[in-house]
Amino acid sequence: MPEPASGSRPTLEAVAARAGVSRATVSRVVNGGAGVRRPLADKVRRAVEELGYIPNQAARTLVTRRTGAVAVIIAEPEFRVFSDPFFEKQVRGISRELTAHDAQLVLLWVEGPGDHERIGRYLGGGHVDGALAFSVHNDDALPSVIRRAHVPTVFGGRPGWPGAGAPGAPAVPYVDADNRGGARAAVRHLLSLGRERVAHIAGPPDQTSAMDRLDGYRDVLLDADPGLIAQGDFTERSGARAMAELLERRPGLDAVFTANDLMASGALRVLRERGLRVPEDVALVGFDDMTSIAEATDPPLTTVRQDIEGMGRLMVRLLMRVLGGQEAEPGAGGAPGSVITPTELVRRASA
Numbered sequence: 001m002p003e004p005a006s007g008s009r010p011t012l013e014a015v016a017a018r019a020g021v022s023r024a025t026v027s028r029v030v031n032g033g034a035g036v037r038r039p040l041a042d043k044v045r046r047a048v049e050e051l052g053y054i055p056n057q058a059a060r061t062l063v064t065r066r067t068g069a070v071a072v073i074i075a076e077p078e079f080r081v082f083s084d085p086f087f088e089k090q091v092r093g094i095s096r097e098l099t100a101h102d103a104q105l106v107l108l109w110v111e112g113p114g115d116h117e118r119i120g121r122y123l124g125g126g127h128v129d130g131a132l133a134f135s136v137h138n139d140d141a142l143p144s145v146i147r148r149a150h151v152p153t154v155f156g157g158r159p160g161w162p163g164a165g166a167p168g169a170p171a172v173p174y175v176d177a178d179n180r181g182g183a184r185a186a187v188r189h190l191l192s193l194g195r196e197r198v199a200h201i202a203g204p205p206d207q208t209s210a211m212d213r214l215d216g217y218r219d220v221l222l223d224a225d226p227g228l229i230a231q232g233d234f235t236e237r238s239g240a241r242a243m244a245e246l247l248e249r250r251p252g253l254d255a256v257f258t259a260n261d262l263m264a265s266g267a268l269r270v271l272r273e274r275g276l277r278v279p280e281d282v283a284l285v286g287f288d289d290m291t292s293i294a295e296a297t298d299p300p301l302t303t304v305r306q307d308i309e310g311m312g313r314l315m316v317r318l319l320m321r322v323l324g325g326q327e328a329e330p331g332a333g334g335a336p337g338s339v340i341t342p343t344e345l346v347r348r349a350s351a
Contacts, residue, residue: 010053011053012026012030014051014053015047015051016047018047019043019046021043030044030048036108049206055091069103069106069127070080070098070128071106071108071130071151072091072133073109074110074133075109075134075140075142076109077111078109081109084172084258084262085292085306087135089290090156090312091312093310093313095125095228095312097317100318110142113141114132118347120148127139131153131319132154132155132316133151138153138161139161144157153173156312156343157174160208172338173322174339176311176341177301177312177342178341179209179212179216179343180215180307181343182343182344182345183215183216183217183219183257183287184220185211185345186285186304187216187217187220187257188220189285189302190285190351191220193195193351195254196252196254197250197254199246199255199256200214200230200233201242201259202217202230203233204231204233205256209259213287221319228249233258233336236261236263236318237266239266239267241266241273242267242271245264247274254283256285257287258286258287260290261289261290261294261303263286265293268284278299278350279299283351284301284350285302285303286301286302286303287303287304289304289306300350302347302351304344304345306343307341310327314339318339338350
């Protein structure tokens with residue numbers, strides 16, 4: 001039986017000859033087509049393995065109309081992507097799930113508005129089967145760019161851009177955590193410790209996760225003093241700046257709930273610089289349970305855990321359902337395919 005020449009790439013014809021079947025039969029098997037009896041399909045798979053045959057992706061795309069690739073779009077500049085461990089964990093979950101589905105990850109991020117045209121051209125060029133997008137800001141043009149490219153997409157985070165969720169608007173599949181419920185649990189925990197002046201360092205107001213956490217804080221503290229709320233942007237530096245502002249405005253505060261762990265680490269640094277003990281003088285709670293941060297702070301950080309890797313995996317599974325032609329199951333709020341994952345308060349030494 002003929003073998004491929006040394007150093008040459010095995011062909012469909014070589015696989016067909018090894019298996020004793022037609023070239024068309026081999027093509028149907030390697031491209032996932034139906035209509036091939038199991039004994040023949042098994043012979044083809046053995047021949048593929050023996051010869052080390054690798055399908056030609058360009059030819060395969062013509063047959064299946066699928067590229068086997070998924071775009072992962074992070075709507076943040078590069079420095080944020082590589083400085084915030086949140087993104088690492090979510091991409092890890094996405095990557096592992098895509099690998100399980102034999103799909104490739106194409107990573108894109110948005111440095112500024114000028115990148116939208118580039119991303120739109122790429123998505124519309126047929127290079128990927130679908131997209132996963134997260135950290136989208138409410139005023140971001142990215143959702144419109146994706147919609148014009150007609151690429152099936154699942155979003156990480158509850159949509160908050162104009163028109164999302166409006167009557168008659170297309171349903172947007174998404175995966176998010178119970179941000180509001182997690183925030184309520186954090187504030188109730190601080191109150192249970194006897195704290196009376198609970199401050200909040202909020203995340204960026206153009207992201208729904210931050211606003212949901214702020215709403216959760218206000219759910220518990222219905223008459224919250226506006227002077228106890230300071231604005232951050234999910235970075236460590238902004239947490240430090242906001243903590244300094246709060247201490248200037250309300251020096252008698254005795255607890256702080258921050259909208260993520262990075263800002264909590266910045267707040268903790270400022271509290272220590274001012275000679276305030278945590279938790280004796282000021283109790284501190286974060287959000288995310290980013291263990292690389294929460295377990296490394298002194299004292300270790302009490303925080304709200306969300307399953308970031310698991311959310312990435314869920315995004316991939318939802319997208320695969322769409323690409324497989326399956327109907328999305330109704331989720332939170334009746335939005336097809338939307339999933340809200342639970343959160344959990346993790347108690348450590350800071351509160």
